[in-house]
Amino acid sequence: MDNFATDIKKYLEKIFGNTIDEASERQIYQALMVITRDRLAEKRFESNKKLKESQQKRVYYMSMEFLVGKTLRNNLYNLGYEDEIKHFLAKHGFSLERIYNIEPDPGLGNGGLGRLASCYMDALTSNDYPIMGFSILYEFGIFKQVISDGWQQEYPDNWLDLGRYGLLYRNDEEIEVKFYGNTKEEWSSEGLHIRYEDYTAIKAEPYDLFISGYDSDTVNVLRLWKSKATGGFNMKLFEKGEYSKSLESEAIAESISKLLYPADDNDNGKALRIKQQYFFTSASLQQIVKNHYDTYMTLDNFAEKVVIHINDTHPSMCIPELMRILMDEYEYSWDKAWSITTKTFAYTNHTIMAEALEKWSVDLFQPILPRIYTIIREINNRFCKWCNDIGAAGELDEMSIIHNNVIRMANLCIVSSYSVNGVSMLHTEILKKDTFKSFNRIYPGKFINVTNGIAHRRWLGQANPELTRYLNKLLGVDFIKDLSSIDKLLEYQDDKAVLEDLENIKNIKKLQLAEYIKSSTAIKVDTNSIFDVQIKRLHEYKRQLLNALHIIYLYRMIKFNGLKPYPRTFIFSAKASSGYVMAKNIIKLICSISEIIEADPIVREYIKVVFLEDYRVSLAEKIIPAANVSEQISQAGKEASGTGNMKLMLNGAVTLGTMDGANVEIHNAVGQDNIFIFGLSSEEVEELFKNDYRAIDYYNNNQDIKETIDFMRTLDNGHTNFNYIADYLVSTDPYMCLADFESYKNTQKIVEDTYQDKGKWNKMSLVNIAKSGIFSADRATKEYVEKIWKIEKIK
Ligand code: Z57
Numbered sequence: 001m002d003n004f005a006t007d008i009k010k011y012l013e014k015i016f017g018n019t020i021d022e023a024s025e026r027q028i029y030q031a032l033m034v035i036t037r038d039r040l041a042e043k044r045f046e047s048n049k050k051l052k053e054s055q056q057k058r059v060y061y062m063s064m065e066f067l068v069g070k071t072l073r074n075n076l077y078n079l080g081y082e083d084e085i086k087h088f089l090a091k092h093g094f095s096l097e098r099i100y101n102i103e104p105d106p107g108l109g110n111g112g113l114g115r116l117a118s119c120y121m122d123a124l125t126s127n128d129y130p131i132m133g134f135s136i137l138y139e140f141g142i143f144k145q146v147i148s149d150g151w152q153q154e155y156p157d158n159w160l161d162l163g164r165y166g167l168l169y170r171n172d173e174e175i176e177v178k179f180y181g182n183t184k185e186e187w188s189s190e191g192l193h194i195r196y197e198d199y200t201a202i203k204a205e206p207y208d209l210f211i212s213g214y215d216s217d218t219v220n221v222l223r224l225w226k227s228k229a230t231g232g233f234n235m236k237l238f239e240k241g242e243y244s245k246s247l248e249s250e251a252i253a254e255s256i257s258k259l260l261y262p263a264d265d266n267d268n269g270k271a272l273r274i275k276q277q278y279f280f281t282s283a284s285l286q287q288i289v290k291n292h293y294d295t296y297m298t299l300d301n302f303a304e305k306v307v308i309h310i311n312d313t314h315p316s317m318c319i320p321e322l323m324r325i326l327m328d329e330y331e332y333s334w335d336k337a338w339s340i341t342t343k344t345f346a347y348t349n350h351t352i353m354a355e356a357l358e359k360w361s362v363d364l365f366q367p368i369l370p371r372i373y374t375i376i377r378e379i380n381n382r383f384c385k386w387c388n389d390i391g392a393a394g395e396l397d398e399m400s401i402i403h404n405n406v407i408r409m410a411n412l413c414i415v416s417s418y419s420v421n422g423v424s425m426l427h428t429e430i431l432k433k434d435t436f437k438s439f440n441r442i443y444p445g446k447f448i449n450v451t452n453g454i455a456h457r458r459w460l461g462q463a464n465p466e467l468t469r470y471l472n473k474l475l476g477v478d479f480i481k482d483l484s485s486i487d488k489l490l491e492y493q494d495d496k497a498v499l500e501d502l503e504n505i506k507n508i509k510k511l512q513l514a515e516y517i518k519s520s521t522a523i524k525v526d527t528n529s530i531f532d533v534q535i536k537r538l539h540e541y542k543r544q545l546l547n548a549l550h551i552i553y554l555y556r557m558i559k560f561n562g563l564k565p566y567p568r569t570f571i572f573s574a575k576a577s578s579g580y581v582m583a584k585n586i587i588k589l590i591c592s593i594s595e596i597i598e599a600d601p602i603v604r605e606y607i608k609v610v611f612l613e614d615y616r617v618s619l620a621e622k623i624i625p626a627a628n629v630s631e632q633i634s635q636a637g638k639e640a641s642g643t644g645n646m647k648l649m650l651n652g653a654v655t656l657g658t659m660d661g662a663n664v665e666i667h668n669a670v671g672q673d674n675i676f677i678f679g680l681s682s683e684e685v686e687e688l689f690k691n692d693y694r695a696i697d698y699y700n701n702n703q704d705i706k707e708t709i710d711f712m713r714t715l716d717n718g719h720t721n722f723n724y725i726a727d728y729l730v731s732t733d734p735y736m737c738l739a740d741f742e743s744y745k746n747t748q749k750i751v752e753d754t755y756q757d758k759g760k761w762n763k764m765s766l767v768n769i770a771k772s773g774i775f776s777a778d779r780a781t782k783e784y785v786e787k788i789w790k791i792e793k794i795k
Pocket of ligand 1: 112113356
């Protein structure tokens with residue numbers, strides 16, 4: 001640590017030519033980022049040495065998204081340097097908190113799927129497991145959201161400006177990726193040889209982000225690939241004097257890693273997206289195979305030493321790519337290559353929603369990746385033939401990989417992986433009984449469940465130091481090391497003093513959030529009010545609209561019917577995919593309600609609506625510790641798991657939710673007295689859907705719904721009205737907001753009444769914290785290790 005202080009001073013002298021007392025915050029920030037990275041690099045060297053010596057099996061985690069979140073606090077926290085650096089900087093007049101704020105959120109993901117990948121990297125590293133992540137170094141991460149007149153505006157997120165200091169460029173390990181062109185079969189005395197012709201090669205440059213662990217010797221790596229034009233490619237054009245063309249080709253090459261597609265849970269079928277997927281999977285696979293070959297001088301034992309985990313179908317081209325490398329570059333036969341491949345891959349499914357299951361049209365795919373396409377076609381031919389042999393031909397409409405000229409990537413993953421898992425009990429059941437029913441029949445035992453988990457060190461330890469310190473002292477157990485020990489808190493569920501302490505800590509966090517709300521929206525909120533939080537991507541199925549509809553109902557009841565509810569602050573934060581019109585309209589609706597309430601001297605005494613712009617990891621870290629109510633109100637059967645639900649519970653919020661995703665596990669953990677469940681079950685939703693849900697009947701038969709929707713239509717200020725949303729609710733809404741409204745409204749009333757019984761509420765809150773142990777990513781990743789990967793810790 002002494003050295004750390006010296007290193008900071010030295011860095012400032014060497015790079016900026018000034019002392020620490022002359023330094024700017026920006027300079028201190030850079031020094032801390034670079035020195036931390038270099039410390040981790042040294043530590044990495046040591047742990048990697050052990051890993052190489054042991055020759056143990058490793059996991060490679062492939063994901064188009066890693067929603068890393070800010071790294072500096074996490075790394076200093078994990079390395080145990082935080083307090084000392086804080087004091088050292090304070091001595092020189094700097095606030096570490098302000099330095100942390102300089103770091104941009106590396107927003108290399110959209111939402112739950114990307115954040116899950118990062119939580120798992122953190123947990124596996126803390127538990128000394130050898131894992132390496134692979135993804136893309138997007139020049140622009142998830143867009144910056146600005147709300148202007150209630151409408152979402154998107155701005156580019158130029159995160160590398162200040163974010164690049166955490167990265168280490170590994171110019172020694174760049175790789176070429178080939179697109180387009182043709183393949184020629186050549187026979188020689190040694191057999192069949194595949195020659196590639198007329199292809200376009202692009203360079204993949206690796207940038208490493210070190211992942212630190214808490215109280216561990218291990219440092220793992222997240223490798224991010226950046227696309228570049230190859231030198232030769234440009235030179236050819238230069239020679240012909242086509243200077244501008246060479247720049248064009250450079251721009252085309254570099255466009256591959258330019259930006260993250262901002263659609264979450266939705267497939268939009270763009271050629272550039274295919275290129276992104278192949279670009280990073282090919283670069284990663286080539287590197288993994290080369291490392292393996294250099295170590296063992298054979299690939300025969302590949303599947304014994306390597307597990308490649310596919311996070312959703314986005315990296316599924318790993319599968320044909322491994323086949324290609326084994327056959328075209330190492331001359332394996334199809335059968336041997338297939339035998340290795342099908343022992344190597346494991347696949348996690350994160351959704352059952354049709355619009356999110358990736359499908360590529362053959363016409364788009366084949367010209368870009370001709371060789372990969374022929375391999376997929378051959379996998380499919382052999383699979384179909386096998387289905388014929390085992391009497392499953394009748395189910396090929398459902399199972400065939402290529403169907404009606406589209407490639408169904410989930411089917412490719414299921415056929416080629418040795419393990420397929422869902423992310424919550426309900427989700428996995430639906431996969432087995434419904435979405436992939438036939439596959440489950442022909443591959444008994446292949447489908448398993450691993451309920452999601454979260455990095456509690458970030459979401460409790462770092463986001464809520466007040467609660468962490470208190471629990472540490474009270475419980476005398478190291479729940480940061482092992483979250484399951486937090487259940488000791490249950491012993492205090494009837495201890496008045498403890499319950500009051502917890503309430504006071506919640507109030508401190510509410511006060512901090514209120515400050516932030518004031519500074520970002522100019523709205524003053526009452527910290528005695530219930531902080532009711534719905535924070536997640538904006539999606540119809542997540543039903544922010546149901547929440548908004550209920551607020552409109554309350555508004556009307558307060559204004560015209562003398563209702564005087566207990567004060568409540570409804571907090572929303574959500575990004576909408578840029579092309580998603582309904583989602584953007586819902587944001588506008590929420591912002592309009594907020595404005596209308598603020599302008600009403602009576603209603604605003606009871607309810608407030610706050611929409612916080614630019615939802616991201618660091619904002620979630622501010623909101624979650626301050627929440628009283630956690631809104632998890634998706635239509636049952638649609639949210640694969642949810643992970644925000646776990647983060648909120650861990651911080652003492654009580655869930656108001658449907659029996660969906662991991663809400664089911666939360667319900668099981670806390671018991672029905674410590675959660676507010678409402679609405680149709682997933683079976684009831686299915687039933688109602690089959691029997692032709694008629695939204696208009698709910699409108700006609702329910703006075704509150706009718707009056708609320710009629711009132712919604714009067715919210716017309718000459719510029720905007722919400723008839724479009726009202727029409728949707730009473731006609732085509734597939735997520736059936738109206739079917740659950742009555743139940744939601746009644747349960748909201750119970751929430752309100754319960755909150756006023758402070759003793760009771762605080763106890764519910766305590767039980768939620770105490771029962772959150774199973775939602776640690778330590779538990780979830782341990783299940784991956786034991787049930788799927790079969791790997792050992794680095795010793
Ligand atoms: C995404 O964030 C999720 C699923 C997807 O298929 C895509 Br694409 C993006 C989410 C689910 O919606 C959540 O329910 C789940 O908790 C999360 O993935 C992590 O499993």
